[in-house]
Amino acid sequence: xxxxxxxxxxxxxxxxxxxxxxxxxxxxxxxxxxxxxxxxxxxxxxxxxxxxxxxxxxxxxxxxxxxxxxxxxxxxxxxxxxxxxxxxxxxxxxxxxxxxxxxxxxxxxxxxxxxxxxxxxxxxxxxxxxxxxxxxxxxxxxxxxxxxxxxxxxxxxxxxxxxxxxxxxxxxxxxxxxxxxxxxxxxxxxxxxxxxxxxxxxxxxxxxxxxxxxxxxxxxxxxxxxxxxxxxxxxxxxxxxxxxxxxxxxxxxxxxxxxxxxxxxxxxxxxxxxxxxxxxxxxxxxxxxxxxxxxxxxxxxxxxxxxxxxxxxxxxxxxxxxxxxxxxxxxxxxxxxxxxxxxxxxxxxxxxx
Numbered sequence: 001x002x003x004x005x006x007x008x009x010x011x012x013x014x015x016x017x018x019x020x021x022x023x024x025x026x027x028x029x030x031x032x033x034x035x036x037x038x039x040x041x042x043x044x045x046x047x048x049x050x051x052x053x054x055x056x057x058x059x060x061x062x063x064x065x066x067x068x069x070x071x072x073x074x075x076x077x078x079x080x081x082x083x084x085x086x087x088x089x090x091x092x093x094x095x096x097x098x099x100x101x102x103x104x105x106x107x108x109x110x111x112x113x114x115x116x117x118x119x120x121x122x123x124x125x126x127x128x129x130x131x132x133x134x135x136x137x138x139x140x141x142x143x144x145x146x147x148x149x150x151x152x153x154x155x156x157x158x159x160x161x162x163x164x165x166x167x168x169x170x171x172x173x174x175x176x177x178x179x180x181x182x183x184x185x186x187x188x189x190x191x192x193x194x195x196x197x198x199x200x201x202x203x204x205x206x207x208x209x210x211x212x213x214x215x216x217x218x219x220x221x222x223x224x225x226x227x228x229x230x231x232x233x234x235x236x237x238x239x240x241x242x243x244x245x246x247x248x249x250x251x252x253x254x255x256x257x258x259x260x261x262x263x264x265x266x267x268x269x270x271x272x273x274x275x276x277x278x279x280x281x282x283x284x285x286x287x288x289x290x291x292x293x294x295x296x297x298x299x300x301x302x303x304x305x306x307x308x309x310x311x312x313x314x315x316x317x318x319x320x321x322x323x324x325x326x327x328x329x330x331x332x333x334x335x336x337x338x339x340x341x342x343x344x345x346x347x348x349x350x351x352x353x
Contacts, residue, residue, distance in 0.1 A: 002094055004101050007040060007051035007063065014060045015039035015053075018086045023234030024119045024353070030235040031119070033352060034265060040065065041228055042081070042352040045199060048109075052101050054085070054094050061089035064098035068109050069347075072185045078106035078114040078334075079350060083125075099132050106334060113339045115331040117353060129330045138329040138342040141309055143322040144268070144302040146257035151289035154282065158211040159290045162219065164204065167192060169216045170275075177275035177312070184345035195273075199349070201227035207273065210280075210287040218276035218283040222291055222303070226267035229352050236262040258301045269295055271305035272348040274313060285316050292320075306346045 007015075016039050023030035035041065043049040048068040054061045062085030070076050080102055085095050106114055117140055118125045153159065162170060167189045175186040187195065196204050201224040210218040225231075241262070260266045271291070276284035288303070295303055302323075307313065331339040 001056070002061070002092075002097055003055040004052050004097065005055065007053050007065075011053055011060060011063075012037075012039050015063060015084075018060065018062065019084060021087055022084050024122045024125070025235060026121050026123045028235070029121050029237050030233070031231065032234045033229040033231055035229045035352070038228075041200075042349075043067065045349040050102075050105060052098065054089075054098055056089055056092075056094070059089075061086050061094050062098060064102050066102040066106060066114070068106060068111060069183070070185075071183060076109065076111045077183075078102070078111040079347075080114050080116040081350070082353070083128075095128055096132055103332070103334060112335045112337065113331050113333045115329060115339070115341060117327045117350065118330055120326040120328055126328060126330075132332070134330040134332045135339070136328050137331045137339055138344055139309055140327040140329050140344070140346060141307055141314075142304060142325040142327060143307065143317055144304045144325070145271075145288070145292065145317065145320050145322045147292050147295045147300060147302060148257045149255040150296060151292045153290055153293075154286045156212065157283050157286050159208060159287055160211075161205060162207040162209045166209065166216060170207070170209065170219050173216060173219055173277060174273060174275040176277075178345050181308070181343050181345035182341040183347060196221075199223060201225070202272075208287060208291065210276075210283040210290075212280070212283055217280035218274075218287045220274040220284075220287055220291060221272045222294070223270040223272050223348060224267075225270050225304075225351070230265040230267060232265045233260060233262050260301065266301050268302045268304045269298075269300060270348060270351055271303050274305070276313070281312075281316055284313065285319060288317070288320065306348065306351050308344050308346060310343060 016036055023032035025031060040051050043051060043065055046067040051063060051065040053063045064083045065081045067079045068076060069079060083095050083098050103114055118129060171187045171189055171192050178184040196202055207221045209216045291303060331341060333339050
């Protein structure tokens with residue numbers, strides 16, 4: 001008999017241990033996040049969230065967590081952040097019960113649909129979601145820009161940290177860039193300040209702008225994810241292992257990208273709140289190059305960003321030769337209506353997966 005109950009603080013260590021046993025992927029490649037010391041710190045980034053634990057025979061068998069959100073028109077929807085089941089309790093229908101619990105709660109709170117992100121290589125989770133009525137409604141990319149050498153910055157742009165009196169201009173730029181995207185709620189100066197302050201290890205001091213003729217034409221923030229989670233490959237493909245050895249050898253002669261080894265924790269910065277004015281692609285490119293140099297000084301391997309493949313920034317980042325990881329955007333209607341979120345704004349808070 002499975003018991004579903006709200007998360008309690010004494011569950012924390014157990015959840016962290018179970019998560020280590022459940023990396024996302026398949027037999028060839030799998031990755032994970034170590035969220036120590038707090039398994040549910042990610043949820044506190046949201047206003048409305050719940051985490052429920054599944055127990056069987058007195059043991060924690062798994063858990064699920066979700067958030068309730070609202071779009072610009074006031075339509076409510078849910079984000080299913082995770083469904084994790086201990087390997088010893090898998091294939092017993094526990095994951096399905098946990099998903100139904102989240103869907104039932106969201107439906108009671110007037111959510112029209114629920115969505116989630118699943119790594120394309122995570123065969124088991126993709127199959128489980130399909131079995132439970134989730135449809136593939138789009139793609140999200142995780143692009144990792146390798147940081148290993150200093151980039152040259154074009155002299156025609158002034159690049160510096162943003163000033164508080166520039167918030168309105170930055171907000172206008174971000175709102176224009178993301179206009180019309182599903183899930184995007186335009187910022188006000190006040191809501192953007194709160195956004196910066198409410199995400200740990202982010203803040204105004206980590207927001208940069210590029211100016212041309214004294215006008216802000218591009219902006220971007222760096223969120224230091226290491227304060228909440230560290231990434232690692234739980235299973236590394238043989239080809240990646242061999243490629244790392246080649247790069248490590250060449251690195252003795254010239255700087256080369258670093259590829260973390262299996263089970264090696266590494267820290268990343270997320271590129272977020274980026275936007276640029278029309279015809280200012282070069283300013284955005286040089287701003288990212290500038291951030292590359294900052295991250296290089298911090299001895300980090302990557303700048304990572306979550307984005308829709310339809311975004312204008314994609315061709316710009318392509319020049320920096322990112323590693324691209326594909327995630328499926330899966331959704332399930334809770335009100336019987338079709339879900340259309342292909343042109344999607346990616347909420348950076350969803351990036352702790």
